[in-house]
Amino acid sequence: GESVGLHLPTLSVQEGDNSIINCAYSNSASDYFIWYKQESGKGPQFIIDIRSNMDKRQGQRVTVLLNKTVKHLSLQIAATQPGDSAVYFCAENRGYSTLTFGKGTMLLVSP
Amino acid sequence: NAGVTQTPKFRVLKTGQSMTLLCAQDMNHEYMYWYRQDPGMGLRLIHYSVGEGTTAKGEVPDGYNVSRLKKQNFLLGLESAAPSQTSVYFCASSYVRSEQFFGPGTRLTVL
Numbered sequence: 001g002e003s004v005g006l007h008l009p010t011l012s013v014q015e016g017d018n019s020i021i022n023c024a025y026s027n028s029a030s031d032y033f034i035w036y037k038q039e040s041g042k043g044p045q046f047i048i049d050i051r052s053n054m055d056k057r058q059g060q061r062v063t064v065l066l067n068k069t070v071k072h073l074s075l076q077i078a079a080t081q082p083g084d085s086a087v088y089f090c091a092e093n094r095g096y097s098t099l100t101f102g103k104g105t106m107l108l109v110s111p
Numbered sequence: 112n113a114g115v116t117q118t119p120k121f122r123v124l125k126t127g128q129s130m131t132l133l134c135a136q137d138m139n140h141e142y143m144y145w146y147r148q149d150p151g152m153g154l155r156l157i158h159y160s161v162g163e164g165t166t167a168k169g170e171v172p173d174g175y176n177v178s179r180l181k182k183q184n185f186l187l188g189l190e191s192a193a194p195s196q197t198s199v200y201f202c203a204s205s206y207v208r209s210e211q212f213f214g215p216g217t218r219l220t221v222l
Binding site: 034042045046093099104 | 212
């Protein structure tokens with residue numbers, strides 16, 4: 001079947017490198033942001049979130065940075081592994097009950 | 112804890128046929144969502160519910176109906192399927208303004 005990654009921006013890295021995936025958001029009223037990972041044939045999986053009163057949050061091997069001035073979000077993955085290969089989506093909450101998702105970035109990790 | 116489950120996993124319909132997709136969650140979440148995902152398009156919200164007995168339209172509601180008769184279940188109906196509704200459908204659930212947990216998806220083909 002068709003891949004969700006068709007026509008997506010792609011980031012190719014070597015195993016062990018650090019990866020940075022970027023996301024621009026449009027609504028300055030957005031106050032909650034989430035990164036999801038989606039492997040082929042599976043549903044999106046929560047990675048990390050951040051609220052607008054923070055500019056950095058760290059998890060296990062992942063860091064999310066939020067720059068509200070330029071409305072930019074980034075996901076940093078340390079020591080990228082082949083298992084990190086997937087499509088990564090950012091999502092923003094604009095103060096309502098729903099999330100607005102970006103179109104995604106495909107991460108390809110070569111051994 | 113099964114999380115979010117979806118039934119069926121795959122379905123092929125002929126144009127004009129009807130069907131219902133079932134989503135169930137065992138996390139006692141108030142909010143539930145139906146998305147469709149097309150190649151390169153990210154996730155687009157069809158309908159959502161903020162509690163038992165409530166539903167609301169999302170970004171792409173036309174051609175779909177939903178019902179939330181029980182808190183743990185959210186049904187998505189297609190009354191008269193069209194080829195444009197060929198897609199992968201994801202259900203998600205969440206607490207109020209928190210990360211959404213996704214099901215494994217239903218791959219629907221309309222001939």
